[in-house]
Amino acid sequence: MAKPTVTQPWRAPTAAGPVGAVVHLPGSKSVTNRALVLGALATGPSTLAAPLLARDSALMVAGLRALGAHVSTAADDRWVVRPGPLHAAGHIDVGVAGTVMRFLPPVAGLAAGVATFDGDPLARRRPLGPLIQALRAIGVRVEGAPGGVLPLTVHGTGEVHGGEVVIDASASSQLVSGLLLAGPRFARGITVRHLGPPVPAAPHLRMTVAMLRSAGAGVDDATPDVWSVAPGRLSGRGWEIEPDLSSALPFFAAALVTGGEVVLPGWPRSSMQPVEQLRGLLRRMGADVRLGTGGLTVRGTGRVHGLDADLSGLSELAPVLAAVAALADSPSTLRGIGHIRGHETDRLAVLARALGAVGAHVTELADGLRIAPRPLRGGVVDTDRDHRMAHAAAVIGLAVPGVELSDVACTSKTLPDFPALWSAMVEDVR
Numbered sequence: 001m002a003k004p005t006v007t008q009p010w011r012a013p014t015a016a017g018p019v020g021a022v023v024h025l026p027g028s029k030s031v032t033n034r035a036l037v038l039g040a041l042a043t044g045p046s047t048l049a050a051p052l053l054a055r056d057s058a059l060m061v062a063g064l065r066a067l068g069a070h071v072s073t074a075a076d077d078r079w080v081v082r083p084g085p086l087h088a089a090g091h092i093d094v095g096v097a098g099t100v101m102r103f104l105p106p107v108a109g110l111a112a113g114v115a116t117f118d119g120d121p122l123a124r125r126r127p128l129g130p131l132i133q134a135l136r137a138i139g140v141r142v143e144g145a146p147g148g149v150l151p152l153t154v155h156g157t158g159e160v161h162g163g164e165v166v167i168d169a170s171a172s173s174q175l176v177s178g179l180l181l182a183g184p185r186f187a188r189g190i191t192v193r194h195l196g197p198p199v200p201a202a203p204h205l206r207m208t209v210a211m212l213r214s215a216g217a218g219v220d221d222a223t224p225d226v227w228s229v230a231p232g233r234l235s236g237r238g239w240e241i242e243p244d245l246s247s248a249l250p251f252f253a254a255a256l257v258t259g260g261e262v263v264l265p266g267w268p269r270s271s272m273q274p275v276e277q278l279r280g281l282l283r284r285m286g287a288d289v290r291l292g293t294g295g296l297t298v299r300g301t302g303r304v305h306g307l308d309a310d311l312s313g314l315s316e317l318a319p320v321l322a323a324v325a326a327l328a329d330s331p332s333t334l335r336g337i338g339h340i341r342g343h344e345t346d347r348l349a350v351l352a353r354a355l356g357a358v359g360a361h362v363t364e365l366a367d368g369l370r371i372a373p374r375p376l377r378g379g380v381v382d383t384d385r386d387h388r389m390a391h392a393a394a395v396i397g398l399a400v401p402g403v404e405l406s407d408v409a410c411t412s413k414t415l416p417d418f419p420a421l422w423s424a425m426v427e428d429v430r
């Protein structure tokens with residue numbers, strides 16, 4: 001198992017007034033890691049412009065190299081993927097990356113040889129069972145831990161016959177995305193039929209389908225809960241990686257809770273990420289989000305409102321939205337996110353504890369959180385090594401002096417520059 005990273009305690013800076021900053025953010029984790037996988041499965045080279053440089057993308061690169069792809073990361077702003085014959089030789093460290101642990105086992109089925117998968121201790125509790133069963137059903141030999149979690153071993157033969165599988169993907173949309181991304185290379189393609197409570201993170205499934213189609217795959221997603229990918233060749237292509245919406249959220253939140261303004265340059269007119277849905281939520285909480293030629297601009301009014309919202313489509317955004325809700329002038333209920341108990345941590349339990357540590361009144365529900373505003377105080381927040389928990393605590397720290405995080409190094413998962421970008425933003429008080 002991978003050694004856990006060293007923790008780094010951090011005192012969250014408090015804003016002396018409304019922030020006013022221009023923040024340059026790196027590429028989307030979800031787009032980068034899909035582009036890497038599609039590039040490795042294509043018939044020709046692909047390039048990634050402005051990819052994410054972070055732990056999750058580095059792990060994806062290392063995993064794909066272990067499966068035979070050539071990935072050049074020599075230029076930070078332009079990675080090149082040259083597909084090679086897939087062959088597995090050794091171990092793949094998934095860290096705590098859901099995309100790596102769920103997107104690469106199907107690729108390993110296409111590689112001749114044995115690939116073992118394991119990750120950080122936190123990764124060993126993240127759901128994988130339905131993916132393991134689906135892979136077995138389409139002819140891949142997988143040895144896994146009995147509870148359907150890491151570690152696992154894939155004995156690839158170089159060929160996967162594919163076909164139709166029925167899975168319960170209510171624990172994670174990535175269980176479906178992983179099967180679809182490798183689907184064009186299966187002899188009969190793949191049809192995934194979901195049976196069970198709703199699949200979360202619908203925008204991420206739409207991203208998978210859109211990127212597969214952009215790489216030339218035939219995908220039918222016309223029937224709810226059924227996705228079919230036809231067998232065929234994937235083309236190499238150039239991918240422009242858009243900035244990461246989830247990494248942007250704490251900066252949006254900073255504008256909201258300090259009544260300031262944050263500009264994020266480089267946003268595409270049309271995004272594969274759920275910018276519009278997030279914009280609606282932030283508006284309800286008191287911010288104004290505008291997309292123009294200069295980028296995305298978020299303005300706070302100095303007032304922060306609570307909200308009742310179903311976040312099932314935006315589940316990775318829940319921790320920071322919960323932090324904003326703890327600073328609001330009315331109660332909030334965040335629903336539809338029971339599955340985030342299987343994210344990096346049991347995020348509902350960890351959020352209730354972390355926000356409680358600074359005086360918030362949080363009730364854990366089966367599928368979400370209820371947050372009642374109360375005056376907050378400084379305190380030590382145990383992030384449980386979860387990057388989004390660090391983002392959430394940093395947002396509280398803007399408005400509440402004396403908030404200390406047990407660890408900020410965990411932000412390296414998706415945004416290694418978070419502490420520096422955050423401190424620079426807080427210094428930029430208007």
Ligand SMILES: O=C(O)C1=C[C@@H](OP(=O)(O)O)[C@@H](O)[C@H](O)C1
Nearest residue numbers: 030172173174200201204315316
């Ligand atoms: O496919 C992806 O890139 C992701 C899908 C979502 O996973 P879940 O469906 O497990 O929430 C999201 O939360 C995660 O951060 C990224």
Ligand SMILES: C=C(OP(=O)(O)O)C(=O)O
Nearest residue numbers: 096097098099316343388
């Ligand atoms: C849930 C998350 O990540 P992943 O599932 O990709 O590890 C996240 O980044 O909030």
